[in-house]
Amino acid sequence: MTAFQPDLSSAFAGALCLGAWAHDPCTDRFALSPILSRLLGVPEEAAAGAPLAQALAAVEAEDACRLESVLRAAGEDGCPFEAEFRTRPGPHGPRWLRLMGRCGRDPVTGRLTTQGLAFDLTEGRHPGGPEASQAQRQANRLADHAAAMKGLVAGLRNPPLARLVDEIAVEVGHELARHLRSGVRQVH
Template sequence: MTAFQPDLPSAFAGSACIGAWAHDPDSNRLALSPVLARLLAVPAASAAGAPLTLALAALEAEDAVRLESVLRAAGEDGRPFEAEFRTRPGPDGPRWLRLMGRSGRDPETGALTTQGLAFDLTEGRRPVDSEVHQAQRQANRLADHAAAMKGLVAGLRNPPLARLVDEVAVEVGHELARHLHGTRRQVH
């Protein structure tokens, strides 16, 4: 593979992609790749149509509620989404996973399905780097999330919330500046 001739299998291998998934909102069932099923403690025999509640039981409680809400919203608006969540400690330890996907209707049957890819982010969250490097990565992620919040709050027409998000974005900017300048001093 070169930068000008990307190879899909190599790209997937280097991306922490652990497979595909699909959610049927009508039956509230999931179809999971074998690796994702294992990480969510879903028996292999059930991976082709597990109840959503079975997969959610493997997640930290607050993340399970949020993921269920994200899947419901995806089925309603059909927009692309991504959601990160933590599994409860198990044989593989706690894991950080990300689902990315979108909903759409099957052109032949008209059935609504939400589907996408799953990624294991756990290795990127383990403290293998220096404390300074890890803090820089956290500041960068905060900046990404602040930018996403600013984009999302605009459509809500909620000025008090927009002001709060602006304040958060400014503070995140200060934090990012501290890391870029290599100092922990206050920047205001």
């Protein structure tokens, strides 16, 4: 792959893409790529349509609740989404995963299906490299999340919440500036 001739499979591998997934909101079935089914402890023979509850059993309890809610909301509004969650410790260790996708109607059957891609974020969540670089990565992620919260809170029309998010954004900005002033090169 070169910058002028990108290769999709190399890009997916480099992004730690675990493959595709699909959720049928009507039957509450979850289809998983082979790698994702292994990480979630879903037997290979069930990966083509496991009950959502079976896939969520391998997810940390508080994250499973949120993930189920995100999938249900996507089935109702069709908006694109992304959700991060942790798996419970198991044979593959605890993992940080991200599902990205959206819900739409199948052009042939007319059925609603939520589908997308799964990514493994674990490598970026565990300390790796010098402590200062890890702290810089964390500050950068905080800044990304603060910016996302500011964009999301605007549509809620909740001034007290907007003020709190603004305060968080200012504090995150101070933290980011502290790391940049310390002379540590910026790492994204």
